[in-house]
Amino acid sequence: MKLRTKIALAMTGFMLFLLITSFGVAWLVSRHQIIDSRYDVLRQALSLLEEDTRNRDAVVSLHEDSVVLERQANGEWAIVGGSTADGLSFPVNYGEPALIGDWFVIATSNGLAYGFEDAAVSETLRTLATIFVIIFLIAVAVTFIGSLWIVRQGLAPLRKLEATMQRITTSGTLETIEVGSDEDEVATLADGFNQMIGRVEGSMDQQRRFVADVSHELKTPLTVIEGYAKLLRRWGQSDPAVRDEAIDHILTESRQMREDLIEPMLELSRFPTIEEVESEAIELTQLASQLEERFERSHGKGVPIEATGQWEGHRDSLQRLLVIFIDNSLKYAEDTRVTMTPTRIEVRDHGPTLDEEERGRLFDRFYRLDEARDRSGSGLGLAIAKEVADLNGWTVGSYANAPSGSVFYVTK
DSSP states (O other): OOHHHHHHHHHHHHHHHHHHHHHHHHHHHHHHHHHHHHHHHHHHHHHHHHHOGGGHHHHHTTSTTEEEEEEOTTSOEEETTSOBOTTOOOOOOBTOOEEETTEEEEEOTTSEEEEEEOHHHHHHHHHHHHHHHHHHHHHHHHHHHHHHHHHHHHTHHHHHHHHHHHHHHHHOOOOOOOOOSOOSHHHHHHHHHHHHHHHHHHHHHHHHHHHHHHHHHHHHHHHHHHHHHHHIIIIITTOHHHHHHHHHHHHHHHHHHIIIIIHHHHHHHHGGGOOOOOOEEEEHHHHHHHHHHHHHHHHSOOOOEEEOSEEEEOHHHHHHHHHHHHHHHHHHOEEEEEEEOSSEEEEEEEOOOOOHHHHHTTTSTTOOOGGGOSSSOOSOHHHHHHHHHHHHTOEEEEEEOSSSSEEEEEEO
């Protein structure tokens, strides 16, 4: 059963309950008022008859076609001065008005009764019930048809969403749906679907770029390794110099491919599985000394670092992030300087001037500036730094350093 049919049936069922309740109450109230007006006549007659039995002629005038009856010895009721009242052999509670068939009757304790036949009451009640039934059926039908139409119009975006999803399933091509100007729940759902499609498209584009970039990055070292392997097979067995050169190059390319590409990619792939990291108080002066010693030993360059206070966070994450920033600065710029405070750390340098588009893509995977497209890196360092920062709830970014160069920063 379709959703619009379920909603229409639910609305019709609710309307059915309201109609039955309202019509039932209206019919009972109408019946009570109609009958009670006749009972008032019976009570007047009872009062007159109990006051004096000689008032029989007076009570007859209370209602047309009314009669005074008296109980016979055999228990049947008969019209006073007339024939037996057919159909009036019934029990009567003394002093209480009663409706039996079309007869309204009331009996006194002295063996008299007063009654009159009024078929119009039954006809009125039947007519009223018929009108209620007709109105009820029309209202139910109109409610069901109207509900179907209203729900159909209201769920139009859902039908578009369903058709769009079917086309996506059939063709495999992502597409969005048009969202109307109405700010209702269905429009919100459609807008959420469009946003989801946008994210999926972005993820697919990123995946395609990732595969293309990995293929491109792997192609060069593998080509070099293959070339030196062929050289080794052809000349290396008889020429030790060729053999040693080929082995050295194969080892160099293999190590560079592992350290610059494979290991960073594995490191990036592990980040989504990490749920939380431990936090501790990091003495920035101590960390600065370790970083200065490390880069002096690895790069043969002194990196001035000004540090004060403590940084609250994961020590290995902060050290990994700073190593990436400083290494990247030493590799592509000069005059690298670091400032470390408890809430903000900056790495400044003087180097290439970047435009806004280039700076906006610095933290993308495999992105490298044109002038940096040598074989000294894979373009994954800053992407790893971004993942490390996100994992710890930090913010990383970059802006221009006057008159040239860049400032890379991390803040809490």
